[in-house]
Amino acid sequence: MGIALLGAVAAIVIAYVLWARAQPPLELWHQVDLDEEFTAAKAQEVASLDDYLALEDRLYDELDAKVYAKTPTGPAQRLNRFSPGSASDPRQRHPNWNRTFELIPEHPVGGVLLLHGMSDGPYSLRALGEALYDKGYRVLGLRMPGHGTAPAGLLTVTWEDMAAATRLGAQHLAAAVDGKPIHIIGYSTGGALALDYTLDAMDDADLAVPASLVLVSPAVGVTPLAKLTRLFDLMGQLPGLEQLAWTSLVPEFDPFNYNAFTANASFQVHRMTRATTRRIQRMAAEAPIAGFPSTLVLLTVVDATVSPRSAVENLLRHLAPDTHELLLYDINRYALKSPLLVADTGALTEQLMADDTLPFVITLVGNESADSRRVVVRHKPPFAAAAVRTERLAADWPDDTISLSHVDLPFPPDDPLYGQYPPKTPGQVFLGQLAIRGERGVLKVPAQWLLRLRHNPFYAYQERRVLGWIERANGAHGGVRD
Secondary structure, X not given: OHHHHHHHHHHHHHHHHHHHXXXXXXXXXXXXXXXXXXXXXXXXXXXXXXXXXXXXXHHHHHHHHHOHHHOOOOHHHOOOOOOOOOOOOHHHOOOOOOOOEEEOOOOOOEEEEEXXXXXXXXXXXXXXXXXXXXXOEEEEEEOOOOXXXXXXXXXXXXXXXXXXXXXXXXXXXXXXXXXXXXXXXXXXXHHHHHXXXXXXXXXXXXXXXXXXXXXXXXXXXXXXXXXXXXXXXXXXXXXXXXXXXXXXXXXXXXXXXXXXXXXXXXXHHHHHHHHHHHHHHHHOOXXXXXXXXXXXXXXXXXXXXXXXXXXXXXXXXXXXXXXXXXXXXXXXXXXXXXXXXOOOOOHHHHHHHHOOOOXXXXXXXXEOOOOOOEEEEEEEOOOOOOOOEEEEEEEEOOOOOOOOOOOOOXXXXXXXXXXXXXXXXXXXXXXXXXXXXXXXXXXXXXXHHHHXXXXXXXXXXXXXXHHHHHHHHHHHOOOOOO
């Protein structure tokens, strides 16, 4: 068995080396070293949000000098994020949503910290943040270290850097709302950061425990093969083998998300999820965890980035049956009549809905029946073996959609970058409904990138649930308007 495993690992390494050598050459933004980035080692000198923002200002000045000033312009660079004035240049959008932002109402009822995922930025949770601001919440969309600048930042960032930034943001928000409740919304890797901070706060009286958590496609578990990325990262540090440090090299045309990805980024997510889930398991060793913040998990049953099952087995199953819920998007069963589709795609849905040992609510968004695109919401209480209540949703499954995706949950259909229709403002890149047809191998962008759904057709329902979740938790913890 050991020899077979070593052989399999060796085959994976050889295949990866061959793949990396076939990739295009590294660009300036894959190699730049930005000195003004925040790290955990700087936490003593960068001790407040004002310090963090001042450092961020210097960081973006450095990015302008080291990358934008050295990148050519012209028609050939029209979709290059790092070409000044291009359709993908984030600096042409106001505000630049790669940067930390804060929305401050006159009389805040509470605070909400937004934590984005690995390789993206504060833009991913912008829509939820603006809706919460309209409800009277002070909102902090925090840019994580290594993000929002150049993908080279993913070569060196550690999860400890991101955790230190999260703590700084939470402390700022708690002080700014002066004793009112704070809440955290974490997307993907941001979900793991939200859990890590919450576990710290439950053990540290100096930290504010969130009144609620909303975890969007949270990274609570990833494939065990992520361990191998550490090997690729180390190999990529050798002269002449720099491309091995990258697991994806795609042109950078998205203004608010890196298309390239590094082995180090994968390894840091693996380290973070392993550390967080081990802490949860230790806390739940004697009994389910009581007193945990009211937690709403938003997931699609098919997710190519994180493990949906891990959110149940590594988190929700360990929490006492208080006020926790899984809002799960099913596959489009009306569309799944083709023999070309994976047969067991919806198996997890059926298992969860029949499991009477689960101590949390499950809300399932899916087809009314396999013969209809009509969408209903089924509610299953804790320790129940079936749904007990069903409600009709206003939206149906779109004709061309078979499931949601890891990347689409936070984005409404009218999102100007990833939405259903292009914005009316001309001259800016639109990455929503792309339908580019022709022979394979013509585009530098993988076909799987073009096929992935980028906006959530059921976002209106989801936003209503998230706002209601936070409002209830806020009221239960004394958050009221002045």
